[in-house]
Amino acid sequence: MKIFRPLKTLSTYSLSTFRSDLPSGLSVFLVALPLCLGIALASGAPLFSGLVAGMIGGLVIGLLSGSEISVSGPAAGLAVIVADSISGLGSFEVFLTAVVIAGIIQLGLGVLKAGKFSGYFPDSVIRGLLVAIGLVIILKQIPHALGRDNDFEGEFEFQQLADGENTISEIYRAIVTASTGAVVISLASFLLLFFWEKAARKGLGFFKNFPGALAVVVLGIGMNELFRVIMPDWYLGTSAHQHMVQIPEIEKGKSLFSIFYFPDFSALTNPKVYITAFTIAIVASLETLLNLEAADKLDPQKRVSSPDQEMMAQGIGNLVSGLIGGLPLTSVIVRTSANVYGGSKTRVSAIIHGLFLMIAVFLGAPLINLIPLSCLAALLITVGYKLAKPEIFRKTYQEGIYQFIPFIVTVVGIVFTDLLIGIGIGLVVGILFVLYTNFQAAFRVVRDNNKVLIKLQKDQYFLIKPQLKQTLRELQPGDEVLVDGTHAAFIDQDIYNILQDFKETAHTLNIKYELKNVSLKKRSLRNHARTREVTVSE
Structure with a gap:
């Protein structure tokens, strides 16, 4: 922890930097x-x-x-x-x-x-926070720009406790009484x-x-x-x-x-x-x-x-x-x-x-x-x-729906509630989208005629159960299936049970079914930290 970081900043300070910091301050x-x-x-x-x-x-x-x-x-x-x-x-x-x-x-x-x-904190939510604060500043300052100062500076909630109005109705009142x-x-x-x-x-x-x-x-x-x-x-x-x-x-x-x-x-x-x-x-x-x-x-x-x-x-x-x-x-x-x-x-x-x-x-x-x-x-x-x-809205939209939805939910949540509630809503939606996109890539299915490879690509948690069950249900009689768990550092008990239980189903459906390196893999936090430390040092 760089306790003396501020002192380092000030020790290298120059007049040219002060010329920027003074007007900014x-x-x-x-x-x-x-x-x-x-x-x-x-x-x-x-x-x-x-x-x-x-x-x-x-x-x-x-x-x-x-x-x-x-x-x-x-x-x-x-x-x-x-x-x-x-x-x-x-x-x-x-x-x-x-x-x-x-x-x-x-x-x-x-x-x-x-x-x-x-x-x-997901980047989409942070970006939504910045944009929402910008919109709230504009909406809340319009009445002050028009000379209506019934509400205090710094009130960023949509529902205004001071006078019973809300952000939108307050702008209307300000226009009427400008x-x-x-x-x-x-x-x-x-x-x-x-x-x-x-x-x-x-x-x-x-x-x-x-x-x-x-x-x-x-x-x-x-x-x-x-x-x-x-x-x-x-x-x-x-x-x-x-x-x-x-x-x-x-x-x-x-x-x-x-x-x-x-x-x-x-x-x-x-x-x-x-x-x-x-x-x-x-x-x-x-x-x-x-x-x-x-x-x-x-x-x-x-x-x-x-x-x-x-x-x-x-x-x-x-x-x-x-x-x-x-x-x-x-x-x-x-x-x-x-x-x-x-x-x-x-x-x-x-x-x-x-x-x-x-x-x-x-x-x-x-x-x-x-x-x-x-x-x-x-x-x-x-x-x-x-x-x-x-441009920020346009750029985020171009990045895809998985970025745009948490972003826009955060913006709307903050503008129409308040900062903390809006951020809470945005975080929940953002985390759900992160989990969804992450588990979409948890395994990959490759089919070549009747030969099917199910490759487990990362940690296999119980949250991918619906997706895995759907994949197994779509297998056809006569398929030759290989489930490869070589690259999975962790396999959850629920996932392991589903893959093992399907052996009987596969036999009934005349599906040739093989498991490769599929076991209850447990990655300890200590070993993970040691691996990370070695990687960083290298």
């Missing part, structure tokens, strides 16, 4: 800021707890992560669990104790190398992003070096302030903060540390705390491992992340977050996507985004609160489109 900060606040609101937690978690996700997990491009923060997928846990445990401080314990559990899972289970000022700002932001990226691709120095996301934010603030002077009806306003970023400001005369909450360790005797901690640790770990696999798919340099190191980083991050009043953390694909498409090269962009969050909380709240959500919606919709381009 700023882009992620602008995306993460409203999401941190929205998820805290959805979780029934203090708003600052979302920002604290965002800072920890950048500064701590960003430094220790097993990935160079993954970005962590409070996750929308945990919002319902967090809200129910706070209510069930009686206070936010008791809940923080559970977060600390969850971090310790995750750290232990990392040490035990449990991250290897991420390798069992704010002219918000629409003009979001359209102007789209145009600016389009031409900015086009100019950057042509290599024009200013557009290549100055972050397009920052330009969009400056444009949004400028246009809204201009509306206040020349078009008051279009002005989005700051009094009710309905269409603006809303960082809570630290009250005058209070210490900076007044925003932090601390765990109540007297609750360690409460069994519910441990149940909550275990739930958070398992759900957060699964979401992190899925997002880590997705991040590797997005990485332009195709680097392979260390899931075990990521689990340890997440454990330490949640431990620290719980100690100072932050929400539970996971790797988050929305922030990671913004990081990749912002041009990130290394983990420094994630650290930079954490630094920007810290500056915004402690120094920049009055300025940050002038940012209209409609211009940030334009940024997120652009990221969503890059994740869900039509």
Whole structure:
């Protein structure tokens, strides 16, 4: 396990890399800021707890992560669990104790190398996850782009608890109640992003070096302030903060540390705390491992992340977050996507985004609160489109039905339920298709007139029983059949019994039937591991 991998990354760091990581970190900060606040609101937690978690996700997990491009923060997928846990445990401080314990559990899972289970997620499901997140981002940001902000940033469930609407009906309401000022700002932001990226691709120095996301934010603030002077009806306003970023400001005369909450360790005797901690640790770990696999798919340099190191980083991050009043953390694909498409090269962009969050909380709240959500919606919709381009659907369809069906089921499941349920549905369908295609090739039948070869090609498990029985039923009187088990490393008892029992049937049907190297072959895990070790060493 490469514990010092982050230090190696930073030791070889260069100014040229920083020029890519700085604007990317700023882009992620602008995306993460409203999401941190929205998820805290959805979780029934203090708003600052979302920002604290965002800072920890950048500064701590960003430094220790097993990935160079993954970005962590409070996750929308945990919002319902967090809200129910706070209510069930009686206070936010008791809940923080559970977060600390969850971090310790995750750290232990990392040490035990449990991250290897991420390798069992089918590629079709991972691809479906990325596309679904892209579509959800687009659908959920359309109302913000139109000036309807009834639902918090970061609400990715189809059924919206905040107002009883769903994703589709919310878009309809937004169209009916669209704010002219918000629409003009979001359209102007789209145009600016389009031409900015086009100019950057042509290599024009200013557009290549100055972050397009920052330009969009400056444009949004400028246009809204201009509306206040020349078009008051279009002005989005700051009094009710309905269409603006809303960082809570630290009250005058209070210490900076007044925003932090601390765990109540007297609750360690409460069994519910441990149940909550275990739930958070398992759900957060699964979401992190899925997002880590997705991040590797997005990485332009195709680097392979260390899931075990990521689990340890997440454990330490949640431990620290719980100690100072932050929400539970996971790797988050929305922030990671913004990081990749912002041009990130290394983990420094994630650290930079954490630094920007810290500056915004402690120094920049009055300025940050002038940012209209409609211009940030334009940024997120652009990221969503890059994740869900039509070419991805076409390419996956061309790969065949066994790839496309798990892919599209995952997409539909996430869009019309939520992330965790959709992924669960996609995984079940994906695994069933993997099993089906795998056992389709478990044996091969070759016929030459009345001579038939049934060649067992791989491990023979009971799941191929229907296929094997059908093959034996189709044999004709007078056939000369050879069942060759030479290349089968394992033959299940059920399969062995079927092949042996058919001897009597074959005799009755006047079929010449011979078994070659067909026995109860048992491949021990120890011998398999030794064989694999020798193969790798060679």
